[in-house]
Amino acid sequence: MNFSGALLKWYDQNARVLPWRSHPSPYRTWVSEIMLQQTQVESVIPYFERFMQRFPNFESLAMATQSEVLSLWEGLGYYSRARNLHKAAQLVMAEYGGKLPSTSKQLMQLPGIGRYTAGAIASIAYGQSEPALDGNIRRVYSRLLALEEPLRSPASEKLLWSFAREACPNERAGDFNQALMDLGASICLPNQPLCPQCPLQANCQAFQQGSQNQIPVVEKKAPVPHYIVTAAVIQQEGLVLIQQRPQKGLLGGLWEFPGGKLESSDANLAACLQREIWEEIGARILIGPAFGVYKHAYTHFRIRLHAFLCQLEPGQQVTETDSLRWVQPSQLAGFAMGKVDRQIAENLNKDLLQ
DNA sequence: AAAACGTGGCC
DNA sequence: TGGCCAAGTTT
Structure with a gap:
């Protein structure tokens, strides 16, 4: 042919x-x-x-x-x-x-x-x-x-x-x-x-x-799981805390508001967020007002992310490292983020303009 | 070698 | 809304 x-x-x-x-x-x-x-x-x-x-x-x-x-x-x-x-x-x-x-x-x-x-x-x-x-x-x-x-x-x-x-x-x-x-x-x-x-x-x-609508034969993909996720917008003295994701894996090298998946052991969203921040950053936080629910579909799973405005517990401190930064909200645009975290960053700047 | 890896558009 | 699909590669 x-x-x-x-x-x-x-x-x-x-x-x-x-x-x-x-x-x-x-x-x-x-x-x-x-x-x-x-x-x-x-x-x-x-x-x-x-x-x-x-x-x-x-x-x-x-x-x-x-x-x-x-x-x-x-x-x-x-x-x-x-x-x-x-x-x-x-x-x-x-x-x-x-x-x-x-x-x-x-x-x-x-x-x-x-x-x-x-x-x-x-x-x-x-x-x-x-x-x-x-x-x-x-x-x-x-x-x-x-x-x-x-x-x-x-x-x-x-x-x-x-x-x-x-x-x-x-x-x-x-x-x-x-x-x-x-x-x-x-x-x-x-x-x-x-x-x-x-x-x-x-x-x-x-x-x-006449089989052009039957070909190619594509195998069905398994339905994707759905996770509940939390994220903390931790503010202190006008700055907000962001963390860089590991180089490998999902959104590798991008920045995000720290948080993580809700686990069956978590009593509620607040408990999930406090656990995640303790595990990832080693700090205790106070959970404040909800800051939006963000739905997003990745390739292999779907999330519903609950963001919260947070503060460090009195006496707690978080020191900057290569992958942990305190930044002015207006500077967030200079840090590469995935779609959900970018939305949160933009909403934060919108709020601060009020 | 199957699973992971983003996002936007279409129906 | 949710599944499918798009100029694939890596592990």
């Missing part, structure tokens, strides 16, 4: 105009590919523009503080991408003389670059004939092949990567890969694909069977 010609012809007339496609460079391709991991194009565009203004090249990114990189990333999610991007820029400066390596194998050695991203960069930025398999292309190929096996099974993964390797042309591989992604994003949609407009209709077994 050779559909490369029809696909590229379609792409020549329908390619989306995107910031990283104008003035292309390996640096811009790399940053865009990291930002686009599990993230839709429309969400990425403003972040990409800001990032390029502030960090136009490997050197500026490598020289930056992690704090500044995370701040520019705030709101995009999957923050390990930002930490890895920063690390990788420093590696490129130190090990590759400031020039991104060009082979898929070398690219995969850099943090944050896996099989897909290595293929995407090698093909788009360096014109190499390397396949890339992302969510869009998996869907397109599963329909071309009328694949009845679940899309993310090991067997399907093997089949799809090998199909991608075979289909990838020697010329214009970067355009070929991007064309498949554009096609998946605009025509070969997850639901109700626009088959009449598809340049690959003649190559599509699912369309011929």
Whole structure:
């Protein structure tokens, strides 16, 4: 099955105009590919523009503080991408003389670059004939092949990567890969694909069977748990206490108002918060007025967070460390936070303006 | 190798 | 409202 010609012809007339496609460079391709991991194009565009203004090249990114990189990333999610991007820029400066390596194998050695991203960069930025398999292309190929096996099974993964390797042309591989992604994003949609407009209709077994709405086969995900969480807005002499999360794990490296999950042993929300602050910070606090209930859905769980205005118990003190800071509420904007804590920070500043 | 990892938009 | 999905990688 050779559909490369029809696909590229379609792409020549329908390619989306995107910031990283104008003035292309390996640096811009790399940053865009990291930002686009599990993230839709429309969400990425403003972040990409800001990032390029502030960090136009490997050197500026490598020289930056992690704090500044995370701040520019705030709101995009999957923050390990930002930490890895920063690390990788420093590696490129130190090990590759400031020039991104060009082979898929070398690219995969850099943090944050896996099989897909290595293929995407090698093909788009360096014109190499390397396949890339992302969510869009998996869907397109599963329909071309009328694949009845679940899309993310090991067997399907093997089949799809090998199909991608075979289909990838020697010329214009970067355009070929991007064309498949554009096609998946605009025509070969997850639901109700626009088959009449598809340049690959003649190559599509699912369309011929009329099974395009049943393919790909996606296995259902387990329902996510729901947790009750508390957070303390501890104020003292006009300052508020924030804590930096560990580098690994959820919201790694971001700042937050300390607190934690309600456990079955906690008598109530106040008891939960006092326990958490004692465990995390070693201080006893007084719980004051409620400061909002914040609902949020992460990838693998859902929370309902109860915030409270708090004070240290008389005689208690909390000394600043690298990960524990007393800051003016107006300074909170300079500390990267996840969505919920950012909302709390903004509400705090709103309140203080009254 | 299954689970963890964010957020916004859509229905 | 809640589930699904989005240019995946890491452990």
